[in-house]
Amino acid sequence: xxxxxxxxxxxxxxxxxxxxxxxxxxxxxxxxxxxxxxxxxxxxxxxxxxxxxxxxxxxxxxxxxxxxxxxxxxxxxxxxxxxxxxxxxxxxxxxxxxxxxxxxxxxxxxxxxxxxxxxxxxxxxxxxxxxxxxxxxxxxxxxxxxxxxxxxxxxxxxxxxxxxxxxxxxxxxxxxxxxxxxxxxxxxxxxxxxxxxxxxxxxxxxxxxxxxxxxxxxxxxxxxxxxxxxxxxxxxxxxxxxxxxxxxxxxxxxxxxxxxxxxxxxxxxxxxxxxxxxxxxxxxxxxxxxxxxxxxxxxxxxxxxxxxxxxxxxxxxxxxxxxxxxxxxxxxxxxx
Amino acid sequence: xxxxxxxxxxxxxxxxxxxxxxxxxxxxxxxxxxxxxxxxxxxxxxxxxxxxxxxxxxxxxxxxxxxxxxxxxxxxxxxxxxxxxxxxxxxxxxxxxxxxxxxxxxxxxxxxxxxxxxxxxxxxxxxxxxxxxxxxxxxxxxxxxxxxxxxxxxxxxxxxxxxxxxxxxxxxxxxxxxxxxxxxxxxxxxxxxxxxxxxxxxxxxxxxxxxxxxxxxxxxxxxxxxxxxxxxxxxxxxxxxxxxx
Numbered sequence: 001x002x003x004x005x006x007x008x009x010x011x012x013x014x015x016x017x018x019x020x021x022x023x024x025x026x027x028x029x030x031x032x033x034x035x036x037x038x039x040x041x042x043x044x045x046x047x048x049x050x051x052x053x054x055x056x057x058x059x060x061x062x063x064x065x066x067x068x069x070x071x072x073x074x075x076x077x078x079x080x081x082x083x084x085x086x087x088x089x090x091x092x093x094x095x096x097x098x099x100x101x102x103x104x105x106x107x108x109x110x111x112x113x114x115x116x117x118x119x120x121x122x123x124x125x126x127x128x129x130x131x132x133x134x135x136x137x138x139x140x141x142x143x144x145x146x147x148x149x150x151x152x153x154x155x156x157x158x159x160x161x162x163x164x165x166x167x168x169x170x171x172x173x174x175x176x177x178x179x180x181x182x183x184x185x186x187x188x189x190x191x192x193x194x195x196x197x198x199x200x201x202x203x204x205x206x207x208x209x210x211x212x213x214x215x216x217x218x219x220x221x222x223x224x225x226x227x228x229x230x231x232x233x234x235x236x237x238x239x240x241x242x243x244x245x246x247x248x249x250x251x252x253x254x255x256x257x258x259x260x261x262x263x264x265x266x267x268x269x270x271x272x273x274x275x276x277x278x279x280x281x282x283x284x285x286x287x288x289x290x291x292x293x294x295x296x297x298x299x300x301x302x303x304x305x306x307x308x309x310x311x312x313x314x315x316x317x318x319x320x321x322x323x324x325x326x327x328x329x330x331x332x333x334x335x336x
Numbered sequence: 337x338x339x340x341x342x343x344x345x346x347x348x349x350x351x352x353x354x355x356x357x358x359x360x361x362x363x364x365x366x367x368x369x370x371x372x373x374x375x376x377x378x379x380x381x382x383x384x385x386x387x388x389x390x391x392x393x394x395x396x397x398x399x400x401x402x403x404x405x406x407x408x409x410x411x412x413x414x415x416x417x418x419x420x421x422x423x424x425x426x427x428x429x430x431x432x433x434x435x436x437x438x439x440x441x442x443x444x445x446x447x448x449x450x451x452x453x454x455x456x457x458x459x460x461x462x463x464x465x466x467x468x469x470x471x472x473x474x475x476x477x478x479x480x481x482x483x484x485x486x487x488x489x490x491x492x493x494x495x496x497x498x499x500x501x502x503x504x505x506x507x508x509x510x511x512x513x514x515x516x517x518x519x520x521x522x523x524x525x526x527x528x529x530x531x532x533x534x535x536x537x538x539x540x541x542x543x544x545x546x547x548x549x550x551x552x553x554x555x556x557x558x559x560x561x562x563x564x565x566x567x568x569x570x571x572x573x574x575x576x577x578x579x580x581x
Contacts, residue, residue, distance in 0.1 A: 193444045193445070193451070196433075196437060196440060196441050196444060196445075197441065197444075197445055199430065199432070199433055199437070200430045200433065200441050202432070203429070203430035203431050203432055203433060204428045204429070204430055204431075206392060206428060207424065207428035207429075207430065207490075208430070208441070209391075209392075209411070209412040209413050209416075210390050210391075210392060210412050210413075210416060210421075210422055210424075211413075211416055211421075211441055211442040211445060211446050211490060211491075211494055212413050212416040212417050212441075212442065212444075212445035212446030212447075212448070212494060213413055213441070213445045214411070214413045214414075214445075215411075215413065216411075269432070330433075330434065330437065331434075331436065331437050331440055331455075332436070332472070333434070333436035333455075333458075333459065333462075333471035333472055334455055334456075334459055
C-alpha cells in the first residue's frame, strides 16, 4: 500500500501551506518598516541583499552550470560605482543604485570574453582570479580611498532620511525592491523559453545542445542577467555601511563562500532553496554569534551533513514530502 | 524520385581519439526520403558517426555537407534547428523535468515553434510514441524502454528533416519492435530521411531501403538489405573470418 501514490488532497495541503508561508514572508517583509526598529531593519537589509546574491548564484550554478567563484566582483563594482556617482558626482542615491547596476552589467561584458573561454573548475578559478584583479584595481583608483577605502559623505546619508530610523527604512525598502524584482524577474525567466533551456542544461548539457538549445547564448545571457542585481546589492551595502573598501566591497568570504553555503544548504537548482538557505544561515549566525571561529566550523559541519543526507539541499528533502514546487516554474501538459 | 537526391554528404570524414582512428576517410551519401540502416560490431564507430553528424564531436578531417551547405563547423544547436535530429543510444533525459517538458524543449528550441504551437506539437509526439499517459511524470523516473521512447519523441518534437536513430529497438519484444518499425516507416512517409543504427536485424530488414556496414573505420559494404545481409563480409565482421567461410 505504501507504493501507491498519495491522493491529490494529501499533497495539496502541504503545497498550500508552503505557499501561505511564502506569501506571509513577503507580507512580513513589506510591513517590516512599520513593525520593527532600525537595528532589525539593518539586519533585514543584510538578509535581503544576501538572498538576492544567493538567488543569482543559484541561477548560475544551479541552472546554467556556471560554477562562478567571482560574483563578488560585480558587488564590488556596484559599490565603487555607487560611491563614484553619489560621492563624486552628487547623484541622488535612489538614482545611483540602478546606475550602479548598469555599470556592473557593463563591467560584465569584457569579463565574459575572458571567463567563458574556460569551463567547469577552470571557469571557477578564472572568475575568482578576475574578481581579485578587480579588487586590486579598485585599491589603486585615486579618489576612492586606495587600499584602505573611504567613507561616503554625510550628504549621501542625509539624502536617505533625517533620522537613523528614516535612513534604515529607506535603505531597507531599496533592498526589498531589488530582492523582489530579482525574485519575480528570475521566476519569469525560468517560466520562459529561456528558462526551460536553463533547466535542460542543468539536467543534461549535451542533450540540450542536440535539441536546439544554444548553450553559449543561454549561458552568456544568464551571466549578464545576474550582474546588475549583484551591482545593486553592492551599492545598497555601500550605502548601508556608508563605506567602501577593496577587501569589504569585494569580500570573497561574505559574498561568495557564505552564498555557496546558503544555496547548497537550501537547495541548488530551485527557487525555494536560496530562501530556505538564507533563513538557515541567519539563524545559525544569530545562534552562534558568541562562539567565535566555532561559527565557521559549525557552518562547514552543517554543509557536509546536508550534502551527505541530500546533495540537492533541504528543499529537495521537503519537496519529496510536498510532491511539487511551492514556487512553480514547471510547464504543465495540456489536459487530455 | 526523391530517394536519389543526396541530403547529407560525408566527404573524407575522419575521427581520431588520440592514437586510435575510429573513422577514416569516410565518403558516403544519405539520400532524401530513405531509411538507411547502419550496421557494424560494437566499437566500429556508429555512434561516433552520429556524434559527428549532429555536431557533438568535431571531425579530425573531412567535411559534412547538408543540403548543399558545409555544416562541418556548425554548432549542434544550429544543426538541430537546420533539421538534423538525433536520439542517443544511452538515453539522456532531462531527469528533473517532466516528460512533457522534455518534448516541449525540443519543440520550442529545435523546431522554433511558438509556445502554443510547441505545446500542441509536444502532445502530438507524446501521443504518437505512446507516452501521453506519462506526460506529467518526471523523466528521471521512467523505465528504460520509456526513456528510449522519450528519446524518439524529443527528436520528433524538433521536427527534423534528417533523423538519426541510435539503437532504439534494443530490448523490445517482437510485437513492440513491429510497432516501432511501423512508426519509423510512417515518419519516413512524412518526407523525413532516417539513418538508423541498429543491431536488431529484423527491424532493419523490414524498414530500410538501404544498409551500410561500418567496419575498420570505413564503409565495408552497402546495398539493399537482401544484398548486404547475404554478403559474406558481414558474417565475417560479426562472427569472425573462419565462421564466415
